[in-house]
Amino acid sequence: MLSVQNLSVSYGQSNVIPDMSFSAAAGEILGIVGRNGMGKSTLFRALIGMLPSRGGRILLKDREITRDAPHQRVGHGVAFVPQGRMIFPYLTVYENLISGVRGKVSEEAVNEIYALFPVLRDMKKRKGGNLSGGQQQQLAIGRALMTNPSVLLLDEPTEGIQPSIIKDISRSLREIRDMKNLTIVVSEQVLSFVLDTCDSIKVIDRGRLIREDRRADVDAEQIKAMLAV
């Protein structure tokens, strides 16, 4: 579904991701874990096109999207939930949800999101900026799903979220995957969330993937040691 081949991303002279390759299959939830500053957000921003790649290829269903603009990648089926949510604070919840939809808005699709995150239905007329962190996260995921993606990228979705909501988000992601056979790539520092949610886990360190495990084979203590500062 999503294939990254020899991807290289830089900020000026600083080569944050020197050479990275991985792939995620349809219906797989892939977790990328790593400490702060290891290149997780840089990777995700490059995947959605907010940062240009210096080299390598990004393929979605065998179609190369490396040089596409972000809105074109969304059109091809990639959706992004950034770190810090970045919902549109002055748009209502409903407007946030439909902001990226092309063509006619399907009320059925909106209702599907409300079914996944009922709090959004209750607050549909409220401005996004007035929601709590957890509600904003649900809104950001809902907004991404409204574009009917085949790959969903989530950058540190648990950041600043209370533990009970983190469990809800994990459950929702698995539900969404099961419903839509969606490929989900999620970056995290919270190992318990990754263990609850993902099918496979990769560890990122200084822009390189240094370890990968299937969920069943994960040695949590070893990965915890890698995540410790």
Add this chain to the structure above:
Amino acid sequence: MFSQYTTEELYNIFLMQCFSGLSLFSVLLLMGLGLALIFGQMGVINMAHGEFMALGAYTVYFCSSMTEQYAPSLGPYYFVFAIGIAFAICALVGALVEFLMIRHLYHRPLDTLLATWGLSLIMQQTYRSLFGAREVTPTLPDWLMGSFNIKEGLDIPINGVFVLCLALAVTLVLMVFMYKSKFGLRLRATVQNRKMSGAVGINTGKVDRLAFSLGCGIAGIAGAAFTTIGSTGPDSGSRYIVDAFLVVVFGGAANLLGSVASAFGIAQAQSILEFFLDGTKGKVATLLVIVIALMFRPQGLFPSKVRGH
């Protein structure tokens, strides 16, 4: 100072100045709305906005001349079509300017300011070459002439009423467009977070072009409206550019309703104070009030508020 007037005469003068303020309000509002889109929403300092207004005015003059020459029977109706043509031409030129110049200068406000100032000089010289240095006036249809006699000593000019209705109609359409249309939603999203807008699927380049083009089109309507209350010269637009920026900044840069309130306040203050003080003192007093108000409310009269994000 006013001893030569009776109380009733002064009252009538006050009312007529208020109405004259409404005419100024109409032009400032139309100028301000266009600029609210371009500067308030997109953050582009367009120093050539006044010249787009002049382009609208010259378009009406051109339509008037063509109608007189080739289709005099259309005289009573041409003005309505001329407003539409002024909008279309200004919007088209605006889209071209955005494509050729402005899009290369986003996030470079000083460069944009200089480039659009240069553009304004080029446009002024073009008008001078095409229409001459002297001011021109289109022939207005008869139904725009004359006045409503409200009571003895109090006349309200019809052209002023027309311009006011036009400004209010454009405001209403723009509000509906901004808050009920897909494009309006995309524009508001892009204003709030450009990078994220792209990442949710919005073609921000297209949004920018449409917004700039629409802002210039509304300036064209302002120019068309202006021809009913004044004559047009190459530098007519530049006379209004400072006031238009004042309207947007004082109202709250990203708030269209703020622009309406601000245009009303500035126009009324200027118009009434001009009579009871004089032109310069009236303008100084208005500016002083705005400066003091902005010291206490730097985000303008109507800043947008949310809990945080």
